[in-house]
Amino acid sequence: MANKKKILIKKTGATRVKENKTLYIGIDLGTNHTAISTSEGKKKSILSVVGIPKDAVASKFLKKERLYGDEALKHRVALNMFKPIESGLLKNQREDLEAAKGLLQYIMGLVDANHDVKKYAIIGVPSQASVLNKKIITEMAKGFFDGVMVASEPFCVAYNLGEMEHSLVVDIGAGTTDICRVHGTLPEPDDQISSNKAGDYIDAELVRLISEEYTNVRVTNEVAKKWKEQSSFVGESQEEIVVDVPVDSSILKLSITKDIRMACESIIPDIMSGISKLISTYDPDFQEYLRNNIWLAGGGSQIRNIDVVLTKELELIDGGKVFKDTDPVFSGANGALKLAQDMPPEFWQTA
Ligand SMILES: Nc1ncnc2c1ncn2[C@@H]1O[C@H](COP(=O)(O)OP(=O)(O)OP(=O)(O)O)[C@@H](O)[C@H]1O
Ligand SMILES: [Mg+2]
The missing domain is CATH 3.30.420.40 (ATPase, nucleotide binding domain)
Incomplete structure (x- = not known):
């Protein structure tokens, strides 16, 4: 206003x-x-x-x-x-x-x-x-x-989000995934961890996986990005993902379900180690609040199932709750x- x-x-x-x-x-x-x-x-x-x-x-x-x-x-x-x-x-x-x-x-x-x-x-x-x-x-x-x-x-x-006390924001952008601990004040350097495994990295991984599997197929990062935005997911596959690729003078139908999953999952280890580090170095009295208030934001938060997979991974380190921001743009x-x-x-x- x-x-x-x-x-x-x-x-x-x-x-x-x-x-x-x-x-x-x-x-x-x-x-x-x-x-x-x-x-x-x-x-x-x-x-x-x-x-x-x-x-x-x-x-x-x-x-x-x-x-x-x-x-x-x-x-x-x-x-x-x-x-x-x-x-x-x-x-x-x-x-x-x-x-x-x-x-x-x-x-x-x-x-x-x-x-x-x-x-x-x-x-x-x-x-x-x-x-x-x-x-x-x-x-x-x-x-x-x-x-x-x-x-x-x-x-x-x-x-x-109005989550200013004991929250962890995982912002999955194109260039970087930024993980930030929020506790009422402007964050200090110790509150933040950044990884370059984000959207662009997933696109490059997808290109690499497809060209390793189908040696005569050439895919650009722009096309891989489009396929990712249409079908990204992690965890159990839901339906088969098939794309059209021009090869020589004809169109080939490729199944890229496994490739999409592997490319999208390639960012999970860095996210988990960042979350785990920011929880373990927080004031012990409030660690419980922090682990149960994890928010995924940025374009990459739209990867299907990513909240479920991260929640499962968190079970290995005493559990936690993961939510998705509803307006990543x-x-x-x-x-x-x-x-x-x-x-x-x-x-x-x-x-
Ligand atoms: N449905 C989707 N599934 C997976 N990734 C998606 C989806 N929609 C958008 N993205 C990816 O999200 C990324 C863009 O996110 P966002 O717009 O938050 O980035 P940014 O803020 O510009 O980048 P950064 O924060 O790194 O500077 C791109 O890699 C884009 O391909
Ligand atoms: Mg961003």
């Missing part, structure tokens, strides 16, 4: 009422997608890719100097593509910083957030982003806002927005 203050302004004898609005903004700046949510109730999510036409012909044909998200992906053969965030970190090259700025400006435009009001934003970034990377993001974003702060993404998810951005709205006004004077 926009915070409206009414200011009375005296002008040439007449009294005019001017609305001084403040717009709060939550942003989840991810490797795969960037999501935004504003206090005016608007939200949008786009793929974190930017395309610049390769030459004057492409630029004339596409009628644009820059393309974003799905539109860039669609025309990628005519574009130089930039993914400004890699393995959860904003790249520090000039082109990538420009691309990230363009992405921010574009997504702000999609939610009409470029108008002239005071804007305060919190940007969710992967939990392990270094102090330097946080600084680079803050600098990059400063021009857009009157106040900006970066916060750990899983912490924003916990804030959105906007949970981080919504949490960042709530946090921005709850910060005391004095905070924004220095942010």
Whole structure:
């Protein structure tokens, strides 16, 4: 909800009422997608890719100097593509910083957030982003806002869920899986563990497994990602997964049930060791609360059965309860927005 203050302004004898609005903004700046949510109730999510036409012909044909998200992906053969965030970190090259700025400006435009009001934003970034990377993001974003702060993404998810005491958030993104212990305050480095076994790793595993099994079949990471998003699962297989693959001049039907399962399960050991470490190093009086309050978030939390398999694995280390976030696309951005709205006004004077 926009915070409206009414200011009375005296002008040439007449009294005019001017609305001084403040717009709060939550942003989840991810490797795969960037999501935004504003206090005016608007939200949008786009793929974190930017395309610049390769030459004057492409630029004339596409009628644009820059393309974003799905539109860039669609025309990628005519574009130089930039993914400004890699393995959860904003790249520090000039082109990538420009691309990230363009992405921010574009997504702000999609939610009409470029108008002239005071804007305060919190940007969710992967939990392990270094102090330097946080600084680079803050600098990059400063021009857009009157106040900006970066916060750990899983912490924003916990804030959105209202699970601020003794909770563990497992955010399975594209570049990283971030596991974060939340206990009422902003998380410290010891509260967080990150692994690079996440969505992109599953895609690469799927490509590797399929090409090992079918030597004449060539699959790209993009196609593997599509198959994964359609059919991901872990644990017992539910139904056979068959995909069409062009081989030479014909179409082959491949069963990839086992490959999908193995690729998706490849991220489980790191998640389990992260959970186990964060529980065992927590205050013993509250370990029981923590193990029974584990939340899966991020795109990878949509892998079918992953909550069931993790619950089973937890039985080997004294048990626990695992829940799935119901809005993996906007949970981080919504949490960042709530946090921005709850910060005391004095905070924004220095942010
Ligand atoms: N149904 C699904 N099953 C499995 N994985 C999925 C599914 N839907 C999306 N994903 C995967 O989730 C990942 C994207 O998750 P998300 O959008 O949370 O990442 P991100 O926040 O951009 O990345 P990061 O947090 O690493 O910076 C991608 O690898 C995508 O393929
Ligand atoms: Mg993420």
